[in-house]
Ligand code: ADP
């Protein structure tokens with residue numbers, strides 16, 4: 001008798017969903033990215049009991065068309081990508097159509113949405129764990145979308161227990177992530193609030209729809225933080241003949257790919273007394289997508305430490321590069337990004353940073369740069 005059999009559909013869905021939504025951070029990240037993809041200019045993130053009871057993300061974006069209600073939470077249904085080739089020119093955060101379907105499988109989940117043409121009415125959508133639409137009802141609503149996730153991991157007891165045990169730490173990580181989205185998103189108001197048990201709702205932080213990342217940073221971290229920063233404006237010329245590691249990778253990159261990597265942002269001056277005691281404020285982005293770049297982080301810190309050995313830098317660095325020059329489809333949570341020519345990039349980055357730190361005038365605050 002054959003021993004190899006397919007796993008039953010519902011179990012496959014649950015297994016895969018647990019890889020997309022691994023923790024509280026993944027929930028918040030997916031929902032905020034969806035709001036940004038819907039071109040929202042105002043995003044409210046509300047936590048009840050650090051997210052253990054509920055996480056709600058409300059935006060004033062495009063809303064969801066009634067024609068899409070049936071499919072919105074089905075796995076691999078997306079408005080953003082239709083084939084693999086589209087990935088190389090992707091302009092949106094999302095592309096796999098997995099977040100909403102995964103949240104249906106792992107939480108008590110509903111959506112309220114309204115388009116501009118719907119007037120003051122919206123629709124509340126309820127789903128089966130499979131992502132199939134269960135029920136719709138008419139509710140009062142402004143234009144935009146509210147996605148509510150309650151009782152996350154209620155059906156994965158081990159993960160739920162871990163979440164409860166580590167909730168304060170998880171919540172801290174979520175706030176760091178929200179700081180990153182709030183700082184990079186110019187033209188978008190971001191407000192984060194929290195309610196503990198039956199207590200009052202408290203605003204954790206908020207930004208206005210500022211025009212510059214510097215204003216965003218000032219509202220998230222305080223005006224004093226900004227005073228200690230110098231602008232980052234590094235142009236890394238990625239000459240293909242300049243590094244041995246690049247030639248083998250280059251063969252896979254289309255000829256029209258721009259070779260330049262532009263790093264813009266802000267960094268604290270490498271002056272003793274102006275750094276931070278821990279590296280807790282370091283944000284990295286690739287084309288404005290917050291992501292983990294361990295090697296780039298290490299390179300920044302190495303150079304900074306050679307000027308200020310006792311402290312850590314505040315870093316806000318956005319790597320702007322051709323969409324062909326990296327791959328976001330590495331891990332289900334899309335936080336890991338594969339950079340082509342990484343070793344050359346690191347080499348050039350260190351050179352440029354040394355140049356910046358050598359040539360900045362330590363006595364001049366940023367407002368005069
Ligand atoms: P993806 O973002 O990869 O497309 P998701 O499961 O996150 O997959 O979302 C599925 C689809 O639902 C999106 O492609 C988008 O069309 C729609 N959607 C999700 N969130 C929102 C939102 N806040 N506003 C408008 N549409 C949304």
Ligand code: MG
Pocket residue numbers: 030033034093094095097099
């Ligand atoms: Mg998405």
